[in-house]
Amino acid sequence: MNSNMTLVCNVCEGETDCRFGYSNRVHQPFSFACPHCASLMLVTMDTSSPPQTKFEFKGCEPSEGQHRLFSDHKNPFVDLHLDFPVRFGKYIIGNTPYMMAAQELNGTSESVAEGQAKMAFHNQRLDQLNYFSDRTDEIKVIIRLYSGKNKQLFKKRVSDFLNKDLGPSLQPQDINAALYQFLTFIFLPFFHLGEVKSLVDWITEITMNLAGKPLDDFVRNIIDTGFLSTLQKDCLKLYSDIYSAELPLRPALYLDLIHGYEKAKIAARVSTKDFQSYKDLYKDIIEVFSRQLILVAGINNLIHRGDINAFPTINGGTLSSITKFSEKTLSERFKYLDDCWYDIDREVIDTEVRNSIAHNNVSYNDVTQIIEYFPDGGRIEPTPAQQIYFLDFMRMILVAFREINNLHHLVKCLFYYEYLILQNPERKNK
Known part of the structure; x- marks a missing residue:
């Protein structure tokens, strides 16, 4: 899924045509420099209430009639997607970052099935990142606790996070085992x-x-x-x-x-x-x-x-x-x-x-x-x-x-x- 809109820079009032590719994250923050004046433009998509998407803008605003195709090429064009590299160039219908990535994987693989397997693997890793990204602060707390004196609290927090019984031992080898299990999982x-x-x-x-x-x-x-x-x-x-x-x-x-x-x-x-x-x-x-x-x-x-x-x-x-x-x-x-x-x-x-x-x-x-x-x-x-x-x-x-x-x-x-x-x-x- 993709959304097209024209954004107007709040600094120079220049227009930029943008295509937003959807990731599988609920909150999707994008940022890029205005092609006209290099001022920072930020857009956040909120997909928590599908099929509706809520957009928040900072440093820019959508122009009227922003949902359109960019066939006239009068404005600079920006492709945006969190999960894939996005190429420079003109707007081309259908050449979304996801489709370009899928074609690239198929073209550099021995078969279409291998390319599809690679994309599935990439999506699996992205799903893991999405799950843990909402718990970033908790992850940092647990890592910090390892270096503190309360090893029992550290081990308890790891056990809770992993939903796994790590045993009562506070021997240094068992504390280290908890640390590296946690790091490997996360x-x-x-x-x-x-x-x-x-x-x-x-x-x-x-x-x-x-x-x-x-x-x-x-x-x-x-x-x-x-x-x-x-x-x-x-x-x-x-x-x-x-x-x-x-x-x-x-x-x-x-x-x-x-x-x-x-x-x-x-x-x-x-x-x-x-x-x-x-x-x-x-x-x-x-x-x-x-x-x-x-x-x-x-x-x-x-x-x-x-x-x-x-x-x-x-x-x-x-x-x-x-x-x-x-x-x-x-x-x-x-x-x-x-x-x-x-x-x-x-x-x-x-x-x-x-x-x-x-x-x-x-x-x-x-x-x-x-x-x-x-x-x-x-x-x-x-x-x-x-x-x-x-x-x-x-x-x-x-x-x-x-x-x-x-x-x-x-x-x-x-x-x-x-x-x-x-x-x-x-x-x-x-």
Whole structure:
């Protein structure tokens, strides 16, 4: 279902033809920049009383006779849909975002049945997001309770939320089990469960094979210094932020289903919020990921050289300790992860975008949704810009978050090593 209307900007009085595609959410907030003056225009659809739809407007108003076809093309045209990328261009009858997405899935699949299955999978994830989006505040409260002192209250709230008896135990391993059950249940739309399960099995196998004094010392050190606990808390903050970004992440989730998708190749838009709202989220994700690599490096050194401080020789030199590794920049850290046990997708970690944001060397065109970033910015002489679309940027956030989530399970496994191995009375007495 779609609604057509012409909107008049409250700032410049310019007219824009809009086609609103319906999602399966009750409240559907859209925002976009006026093509004439770039002022923000917001429209919220309320579908709680079907077949009627209630519209609320901010920064714009509907013109008289707004429900029509836009055959004359006299005004700029904007396609809007929460769940799919929306393309630039002229209004074409029938080329709705949903129909374009369905055609794209069929065209990039081996059969129509496969394309239909992909669309059904996308809709399933959207239904999950819709269900949990109304409970975002409750989700954030439960995550915050984990870091507090009242573990009994935390576990009770998780049990109530999951509608599942988690037992009375307040042992740290059982508290952590409740946490990760909760996170897996809530954030399932954002990651691939099979990939996570395989990774957890792989980490468990590695730690069991490495069990012994070098690994014991490493785990004790990162726990005694508070590094592992602080890293876990910083991971948890990102989970809350991701649910706050679930609306612009919906089209990015759709891109999971496109075979051969390439960043900066699809001129498509997102129908809600803008770059300024989420630029710091990507920077924060990359910062946490960079610190997670310290754990990856320690395990990698144990696997290859039996010592967390034994790094490979690079260009005739080497690092003397894991502490020295922690002082390196993210881009430098990668080269010390030789034949790494954890397969890092380097394409999803764009240090140039991250550094440009961190140093405010970035600009955003609200109308075209093009982000220009300047990796060599800050100099007197002008420096060349690179470009990505806001949709690509949200895709980067999604995939980087998956890396964070994967390595958060490494944090979990190292805590379990402490609880179940290092604190095992029988092992202590040996």
